[in-house]
Amino acid sequence: MTPTDDVHAQALKLARTYLGRDDLNGGxxxxxxxxxxxxxxxxxxxxxHGWKIALQDLLTAPSVADLLTASTATPGAPVAADTPSPVTAPAAGGADVLWPALARLPAGERLALAHRLLGYVLSESGEQP
Structure with a gap:
C-alpha cells in the first residue's frame, strides 16, 4: 500500500509550513x-498518517518535494536499522538552530517531543519503549 494523494498533499503542506516557503525543490x-x-x-x-519516513532521508534528500511525493514510500514500513547514515553535521541549521528552538518551546511540548523522538529511536533499534 502506498500513501494516498491526500497523505502526499498533507506532507507537502506540513513541510511548507515548517519551512515557511512554497518551493520545496531543494534539501x-x-x-x-x-x-x-x-x-x-x-x-x-x-x-x-502511519507514514514512516526516516529522519535521515528527509535531512539528506536532494529534494524535499521529490521525497514527499515518492509513491514508493510505504506507510508503516520499518526503516532499515542497519543502513549507514550519510548524515554529516551541516554547516548551518544543525545544533546551532536546534537548541535555541527547543529552548523556546513550552516545557510540556519539549517533553512530548522528547517522548515521541525516544519512541522513534527505540522503534528504529527494535527495542520496546
Whole structure:
C-alpha cells in the first residue's frame, strides 16, 4: 500500500509550513529547515498518517518535494536499522538552530517531543519503549 494523494498533499503542506516557503525543490537545510522541524514533520507523518519516513532521508534528500511525493514510500514500513547514515553535521541549521528552538518551546511540548523522538529511536533499534 502506498500513501494516498491526500497523505502526499498533507506532507507537502506540513513541510511548507515548517519551512515557511512554497518551493520545496531543494534539501531540507538548504531550504532553511531546522533539525527540530524535520523531526516534527517525520513524527507527524508517522503519528497522524502511519507514514514512516526516516529522519535521515528527509535531512539528506536532494529534494524535499521529490521525497514527499515518492509513491514508493510505504506507510508503516520499518526503516532499515542497519543502513549507514550519510548524515554529516551541516554547516548551518544543525545544533546551532536546534537548541535555541527547543529552548523556546513550552516545557510540556519539549517533553512530548522528547517522548515521541525516544519512541522513534527505540522503534528504529527494535527495542520496546
Amino acid at each position: 531540507w537545510f538548504e531550504l532553511g529547515g531546522s533539525s527540530l522541524d524535520a523531526a516534527r514533520l517525520v513524527s507527524s507523518l508517522d503519528h497522524d
